[in-house]
Amino acid sequence: MGLIVISNREPYAPQRDEQENLTWMPSIGGLTAALDPALQHAGGTWIAWGEQHPEVSEVELPQGHPRYRLKRLRLSDAEVRDFYHGFSNRALWPMSHYFIERTRYQADQWQAYVNVNRRFAEAAVDSYREGDLIWVQDYQLALVPRMIREALPDARIGFFWHIPWPAPEVFRTLPWDCEVLDGILGADLIGMHTSEYVEHFQAACCRALDAETEGDTVRWKDRPSRVVARPIGIEVSTYEELAARPDVEDAAERLRHTLQTQILLGVDRLDYTKGIPERLEAFGAFLDRHPEARGKVTLLQIAVPSREQVESYRQLRSRVEGLVGRINGKHTRDGWSPIQYIYRGIDRKELVAHYRAADVMLVTPLRDGLNLVAKEFTASARDGVLVLSRFAGAAEEMPEALQVNPYNPEGLTEVLLQALNMPLSEKKARLQRLRERLRQSDLRTWAEQFMRDIAAP
Template sequence: MAIIVLSNREPYAPRTGPDGHVHWVASIGGLTTALDPVMQREGGTWIAWAETHPEIRTVHLPEAQPRYRVERITLSSDDVRLSYHGFSNGALWPMSHYFLERAQYRREEWDAYRRVNETFAQAALDCAEDGDMFWVHDYQLALVPGLIRRARPDARIGFFWHIPWPAQDVFRTLPWDRELLDGLLGADLIGMHTPAYTRHFLEACARTLGTETDVGTVRVGERTVQVEARPIGIDVATFEALAANPVTVDRAQRLRDNLRTLMLLCVDRLDYSKGIPERLAAFSSFLERHTAARGRVTLVQVAVPSRERAPAYQQLRTQVEGLVGRINGQFSQDGWTPVHYLYRGLDREELVAHYRAADAMLVTPLRDGLNLVAKEFAASSQDGVLLLSRFAGAADELPGAVEVNPYDVDGLSATLVRALRMPLEEKKARLDQMRQALRQSDLRAWTADFLRDLAGKAALPSELLRLEDRPLLILCDYDGTLAPIARVPRDADPQPGALQALSGLLHHPRHRVAVVTGRRSAQVYSFLPLPDLTVVGLHGMEWPGQAPPAPQREVLERLARQFPSARGVRVEDKRWTVAVHYRNVAPAEQSSVQRALDQVPLESGWERIEGKAVREFRPSGYGKGRAVRALMDGTPGWYPIFIGDDTTDEEAFLAVNAAGGLSVKVGTGETAAQVRLHDPAAVVALLSAWANPG
């Protein structure tokens, strides 16, 4: 099984060297960084547009040690103009970023877009063999999944949409909205950067096509398409190592020495979605209001050239450079220039030196699918502050950033003052918090997870699939097992496909299924609205049809008065028990919060249980182990399986092990479980395989 990647941009660009020969240089960007190592390891084919040197149709890369091939697509100048510059960047790009006044919908450009997508799809089909997986990338190739599906109904096809998916009232302005959705729904797995984008996409499918949708899924005929929020990460270790390199440290110090002021850094592709004019206006307002900052604060704006032939981008460049000139003309004094403007890209080493030198990083797009610059700064900075637009997809992932509204010029100006006055301890705590989040969604994990989940059943351990022939009693935890761990428990929506898999098991002639959780049963039913599903809540205190014992509220109130109040601590009152979550506490402070919770005196008849970044206080005499034993006693003759991820699930693992059943651990860590699955997506793939063995 090989991987076939399709993208508009190629992973290596041809460059003619001094010797007159063509050499291949790795493209800068997240996609190449993410997929090139996988392609080098696994082999396969990458299909992309031959923007330059179109005479070279096939090349094996990397140049020094070729491991995979690139098939380069030659496009006519008309198709480049109409499809790439026209429909892709003149219609889909502005529409997706909510700039409807810039969107132009032209039939001629749509026809060219279809032709280009057909060309890419045919190139993929020509080089594919049975069992190969296809992974298509971004808005330029949205029709490709449907075209491949029609030719290969059984193919495994993934798609990642890298820009925002807009709200339905914006998307419906596109005259070819049905055709675009039909093309995308040829995929088995569609990835987007944020839950908001996936919700908008599901609404578009329901309202435009009338398709059946559920949490993270769309029903297309006999197929179920999964639609998931999977924000792309960065190679955190690489940026941390570069930032710590003595050469980078020295380079950063020279930057600061040359400025001799505090440094505000902005790095953007020159695009109207990035909010550069609004940011410059905010900096001008800042200098106008805070005269003491003049001569003490410098804004460094790196504007990376983009789509230079497009009139809209030429006008934007003129506007930005005019604003830079006006600010410098108005405020320059005594050899100090307020704005240093660089109209060029920076190589990675130079970029990281700028990240390390900056006192604050301003990432203030008016709309952005994600924004990797924000993540790179968080991984590289030692003591800087990240100011991040609430309209960037990355804002959901970086809790340590200072959120700003790029449309609020005065508010952004005021936030600059706060950032520059922020105590060092708070800066470091915020950076630690962001780095912890970044490590949980590393770039390589993003790639591996997507490909594994795209493979679906084929990636599961065969010994688990063989169990399907037996009558199974399948018992699952909820958080971390049927749903990804969420920063806030109320946001823990089930893994896409979980509802369908559980529904299939509930109607299976041989199998039984139940959920055993630390949550209240009502909470789980709100996520999994399946009336026939047995849910045992509160670690075995709450059973269907049985009221729990009266809650000991006075004990809970006394306990709550002793909990630490550090930033990021969240107390979850479950009425009968209380859980204290510290997942969102800065990493440097988590151990002290944990110690404080472990030292809270216990009342008679109460116990403290340990979970992932949580301590829960509950009456003694309960637990998932006891609940699982009771469920097994009630279903003799069924082969018991328990699937869980947390330390609170260990007693359940021991219970099924003692009964001769199977225990399955989700994720890493020491465990008594016999088998591991990687994540909730793998759990859902397994449950789906048991529910629908065909």
């Protein structure tokens, strides 16, 4: 029995070495860390968009010790524009995160989405061997399970939706709500991060399709689909081991020595769902309300570039940088600036050093499917406090975090004061309970359990 994984992004990225040969480096991210080992063990095929060097249609991975095949689909510029930047990220993404005012529901982009989903499904059918498990990933490929089902009625198919599933009245704004639900219900097993998302999905099936639901099962077109809450984990031991390394600890100490203050840390992709402007404004209000904190607290905000070709994201960057300038201009004194702003990606080692240095980790998205940064910080922290938005999917698993409403700046300023003044014994106790829960549902456990459930009749 082999495994077929289908995702928009590929697990290894091609790069040119000094001799201009292509080398394949593992992509950073939970999906690669979870499913690359599974594919290396089971064998099979990973199907993904070949964004860079699309002339390479197939490659055996890992390079030098091949265990499975990566099948790379070449998308035209029009398909990237309409399927990816268009329908996936200007319709499904904002709708799922409750940003209805940002949605663009365009029929030509929907048609591109259908066509590209069909190409992924056809690649899976071509790769399928009897007994293989098929696991489709995320909102870009919601139609693929049904398309595969029509060609392979007896295949075992799983699907995981990695972003929030919104309340039914929000989902129903999508003109193709029935088609998306029908596509997903081609899977035998459907996974989401929280029980709330599962409830919303089942309610959408009832209202839009008049499908039958009972327990964790939705019955549609005479087939049952199980819908389960399975929040993804992280590589807990990897983060713990990295955090314990002397060079990482030294880097954290250098950061602390440089800033000479308590450190509030934010690490986010620069996306409007992450609540970075709201966080900055709340920190500015905190300094206004607590002038005694000036010179004693620094907000270190790392913003990872995202979708820079999209105008709304460029506008967000301008807004964020404007807020940083305004707050720093108002409060900077005696060599201290309240906000240190970094606009770039950072590697895992540097990231963990920042986690180790932080006194308070601010994870305050306006809406987030899960948020792995909260889990990474928990696994890496020395004795920091996690401040977590109630609208992050991870909040359901992390009750020991200080949970906040990111839309309430006054409430956030009060929680900041609580976090900065929390006794060390309480910090350690909260972290210990959070870590124990992380270890019980790490990344490999998540992947192995989900695959077992796909295979179960």
